[in-house]
Amino acid sequence: MQRRCRKRAALRPEENGRERAPRAGERACNPIRVRPFMNQSSRYSRRSVLSLAAGAFLSASGALLPSGGSFAAEAPRAALVYFSRTGTTAGLARMVAEASGAEVFELKLVDPYSDDYSAMTGIARSERSRNARRELAKPLPDLSGFDLIFLGSPYWWGGLSIPVRTFLMDNPLAGKRVAPFVVSASSSPEGAWEDLREFCPQARILPGFHTVQSAASGARGDITAWVKSCLEARQGL
Numbered sequence: 001m002q003r004r005c006r007k008r009a010a011l012r013p014e015e016n017g018r019e020r021a022p023r024a025g026e027r028a029c030n031p032i033r034v035r036p037f038m039n040q041s042s043r044y045s046r047r048s049v050l051s052l053a054a055g056a057f058l059s060a061s062g063a064l065l066p067s068g069g070s071f072a073a074e075a076p077r078a079a080l081v082y083f084s085r086t087g088t089t090a091g092l093a094r095m096v097a098e099a100s101g102a103e104v105f106e107l108k109l110v111d112p113y114s115d116d117y118s119a120m121t122g123i124a125r126s127e128r129s130r131n132a133r134r135e136l137a138k139p140l141p142d143l144s145g146f147d148l149i150f151l152g153s154p155y156w157w158g159g160l161s162i163p164v165r166t167f168l169m170d171n172p173l174a175g176k177r178v179a180p181f182v183v184s185a186s187s188s189p190e191g192a193w194e195d196l197r198e199f200c201p202q203a204r205i206l207p208g209f210h211t212v213q214s215a216a217s218g219a220r221g222d223i224t225a226w227v228k229s230c231l232e233a234r235q236g237l
């Protein structure tokens with residue numbers, strides 16, 4: 001896992017931040033496709049009806065499958081919510097989605113920030129100091145059917161980005177397991193984990209993943225291992 005930790009005093013944006021324009025296709029995350037359980041032309045033999053009935057009974061009674069997972073734990077109930085301004089978090093989100101099969105929701109702004117870093121960074125800093133919101137474009141993710149939420153954000157001014165903070169103000173993810181991943185130019189991610197504890201006091205926050213921007217494109221191995229640990233944590237609860 002990529003970690004480059006500095007003291008909190010160093011949690012400031014890089015003046016000549018090494019942001020870059022998103023690469024072609026970087027925002028195109030693929031939502032999971034759910035295969036229908038059975039197609040219309042399937043024939044319901046007596047045997048298949050019996051095994052369906054047995055499955056329903058075992059599921060209702062919470063019995064375990066031979067693999068060790070319960071029927072409920074087999075269902076894809078992971079979602080991925082992220083914001084990315086210049087594409088780095090989006091690239092990580094794509095890796096997380098591929099490793100987890102999570103359904104992907106990208107947060108977008110009604111009034112996006114300027115592409116010019118120096119023009120927008122002071123605005124974001126002021127928003128953070130005022131605990132201000134930045135309105136999100138609809139439709140917003142409906143996470144009611146999910147129990148594990150991968151949450152991706154760039155690191156802004158010592159914490160989560162304003163759009164992710166805005167999302168959490170309205171969606172504190174109570175009762176969910178939250179698996180955060182954060183990318184910064186150089187700072188330690190501690191402020192992001194602190195934000196999460198503040199905004200999601202009733203969520204179970206799993207150990208997060210952090211990388212610096214310059215290492216993000218090479219993080220596939222580390223982030224895939226992290227996703228696996230989050231999925232295992234989900235099954236154990």
Ligand SMILES: Cc1cc2nc3c(=O)[nH]c(=O)nc-3n(C[C@H](O)[C@H](O)[C@H](O)COP(=O)(O)O)c2cc1C
Nearest residue numbers: 013084085086087088089154157158184185186187
């Ligand atoms: C408003 C703003 C504030 C930032 N603050 C920090 C910071 O405190 N520490 C840091 O290391 N990087 C900081 N950065 C750099 C971003 O974390 C970094 O460029 C990140 O990769 C951007 O992710 P994205 O491409 O998904 O938008 C900041 C960037 C912006 C735009």
